[in-house]
Amino acid sequence: MKLMAFGLGYSAKAVLRRLSPEQAVGTTRSAAKAAALAPLAEMRLFDGSPEAAEALKPALSGVTHLLVSIAPAEGQDGGDRVLPVLAEALAAEKSLVSIAYLSTVGVYGDHDGAWVDETSECRPRSARSLARVKAENEWLSFGEKAGVPVAVLRLSGIYGPGRNGLVNLAEGSARRLVKPGQVFNRIHVEDIAAGVERVFATGAGGLFNITDDEPAPPQDVVAYAAELMGVEPPPEQDFETADLSPMARSFYGENKRVANLKSKSELGLAYAYPDYRTAFARMWAEGTWR
Template identity: 35%
Template sequence: MDICHVPGRFPVSTLRFGHVPQNPGLPRSQTSPYWPYVAAAGGSRSETDPSGPTYRNRMFFLGMGFVAQFFAQELKNQGWVVSGTCTSILKKNELGEMGFDMYLFDANEPELVILLPSTLEIMKYHTHVVVSIPPVVGIGDPVLQHKELLRSSLTDGGNLQWLCYLSSTSVYGDCGGAWVDEDYPTSPASELANLRLIAEKRWLSLGDDLGLSTQIFRLGGIYGPGRSAVDTIIKQGALSEGQKMRAYRKFTSRIHVEDISQALTASIHLPSRRRVYNIVDDDPAPREEVFAYASDLIEKKWPGRIKQSASQSESLIGKGSRRGKKRVSNARMKKELGVRLLHPSYRSGLQSIINHMEEAL
């Protein structure tokens, strides 16, 4: 692949793209992402269905989680049609109220898996797809269980051009604190990490079969508004299993959700085939350093807000054996995608989060 250096960064708000040709094999009324649903219902075209000789780009999120919701809102603000899947009626209704067209899919619920063929039929009339459903122990990638159905459905017409699978830097395993890039040998240390690696290879293979621009994004520890060390300290909530594991690492690579959105935007502007990118900031740091900084920010903004004993503080930060893990390089992301980080360190990211918090907290 030719290396393309793009100076500066792509602002998250700059998400407009050119005209996407209509599928010549379908009548214009059938090029809508909603057409199969409308046709099945015997109704008219959706009010949100673009019409005329040009129409908006359309993004489909397989798994509307934290990252997907953030990026989806950025896209929607720029006039994209945004759809996706979620696992519950409650979530479907919440996201529907935000203006997204949602479909149910849950690998653990057989009755929802039955809906997958109709969801795939909808998905293929979108132009872009982000896959952010994590693997499931004992199942693997929930969507790729249906790989042949996926391939046959997406091969038959449609407008799909670009696909990105959101993976994790956990695929590298424990590298003893070494700096690792995308060419560093992968050595998953857990079943979930191994399933991530398997899913990466299978999504790349499917992208090849479908002739799509396909990328893998290996994300560091994701944080952002509502999901950060600042939020954890203020809420005094129980740590997730992932947080507990990270508590004992000497180095943890992180990435702010705004910078993930930047990278996704850049990748859409600069499509490529079978490219893997580490999406992390410049400053892999131990958990206790991050939490100490978050505590200082909270104390400066709201003196006396943190009222906890030393033992409570230690339970949040974590103590134990200090495994090296790894320091993940983002050089390829910067060089090939031209991403200039908004938050090159957790310091900038946490400061931004606390700056936007209300006194009512």
């Protein structure tokens, strides 16, 4: 396997660690990050510009698997950052057999707390979600034209080592915001990596929700983390009067329960962390939460 990972961030790093491909090439926009990530992959700088794309083309030779984890550009001309400058070069690589695009359940928008699956209507509101829908469609279209299966993995709220409610409590940044009826799905980063592994193993294409089994109120997750740590949880705060950034507030404007049955039935994905209690208890017991 020669894996090219566009955007070697939190989730993509977990994928590379799980797969340990014979050859791995990763991209980042920062020279400092590239140096730090060098033990994990052969690093290249890529910012979506034609110049960076041209410099990257030799590294595409012989690529078999593609992982795309770059946020799309927003605005009127928004969409995927890779395809406008590298679609032709990627299509020419006949060694390419599978593509995984990491998206977000944010594309579904608001469904008033109802369950959604891969057949549900996308109702994106925010600029970032509109851009995601466009990028998803661009990759699916590319796959059809190039004859390569593209799996779009719609991820819920990502957590894992160093990024979770236990860390927030330890650092004093945890908050228990309460908005009646509000729930969120979550996904442990190792289950994302397992999902990509199953995509590559099966050669699957199409849309897949990669998410846990239990959408839950965010304040309950904080309270459970505090219980595990043996500390008092932060006081509950009314969402309506809480001091929040526009970005943070926008997440609470979308309420839905996301189903994951297709990922289990078609990818054969067995979730190691099916709900937040299982995950937090295991991370706390193993000391893998930091």
